[in-house]
Amino acid sequence: MSPVIVALDFPSCSEALALAEQLDPTLCRVKVGKELFTRSGPQILKDLHRLGLDVFLDLKFHDIPNTCAQAVLAAADQGVWMVNVHASGGRRMMEAARERLQQHRLNTRLIAVTVLTSMEQADLAEVGLDIPPQEQVKRLAMLTQECGLDGVVCSAQEASMLTDLLGAEFLKVTPGIRPAQSVADDQRRVMTPTMAMTAGSTHLVMGRPITRADNPQQALEQVIAELQVA
Numbered sequence: 001m002s003p004v005i006v007a008l009d010f011p012s013c014s015e016a017l018a019l020a021e022q023l024d025p026t027l028c029r030v031k032v033g034k035e036l037f038t039r040s041g042p043q044i045l046k047d048l049h050r051l052g053l054d055v056f057l058d059l060k061f062h063d064i065p066n067t068c069a070q071a072v073l074a075a076a077d078q079g080v081w082m083v084n085v086h087a088s089g090g091r092r093m094m095e096a097a098r099e100r101l102q103q104h105r106l107n108t109r110l111i112a113v114t115v116l117t118s119m120e121q122a123d124l125a126e127v128g129l130d131i132p133p134q135e136q137v138k139r140l141a142m143l144t145q146e147c148g149l150d151g152v153v154c155s156a157q158e159a160s161m162l163t164d165l166l167g168a169e170f171l172k173v174t175p176g177i178r179p180a181q182s183v184a185d186d187q188r189r190v191m192t193p194t195m196a197m198t199a200g201s202t203h204l205v206m207g208r209p210i211t212r213a214d215n216p217q218q219a220l221e222q223v224i225a226e227l228q229v230a
């Protein structure tokens, strides 16, 4: 299995499935985010599972501990491979979510978002965090590991620091991946696929560079070929 997770950011089930049907489940996993899930509901998870695809449900839960834990349980009950919460929800929220999965003997991977890859230092300052993004990522990733989660969502720019600090096994799921010459769109902390893997990313989340390509399957294969050469 390659480390690539294709973000299916589409406004309808039919558009997401039309793209997913072109993907080889041995070459990638897929991610369902807020737009697609809000429009299509849990049926999209069933449809993607029927295609043999592992699904990362990226709803970034952030709530009081019990509500968050129940939402994580609801996701895991539907057989998703991975689900996430916001690390800034804090220790008790993350521990409750992890414990709920353990109580139900569910092995869905649970990870936490540190600092969104669309944010840079000025964005953090505006919300009262006068520190560089990597400092906040470090702080939240350490807390996430202490809470017993499987890893974090961070940018590939922080992957090497986190590997040194928290070990190679701790998952570093990195959006903001852009092949050379691609536009960054709204992403700010970006890296190419090869550089991200070299830096220690365990999974590469890629949306628009693949889904908006003229030939998405070819774009995916190109990324995987580039990784193999490297």
Ligand SMILES: O=c1ccn([C@@H]2O[C@H](COP(=O)(O)O)[C@@H](O)[C@H]2O)c(=O)[nH]1
Pocket (backbone or CB within 6 Å): 007, 009, 033, 113, 115, 116, 117, 118, 153, 154, 175, 176, 177, 185, 187, 205, 206, 207, 208, 209
């Ligand atoms: O920090 C984060 C957390 C999640 N995302 C999600 O990843 C994809 C990225 O899509 P691109 O089109 O490759 O930019 C998208 O679904 C985001 O919601 C993120 O970008 N950054």
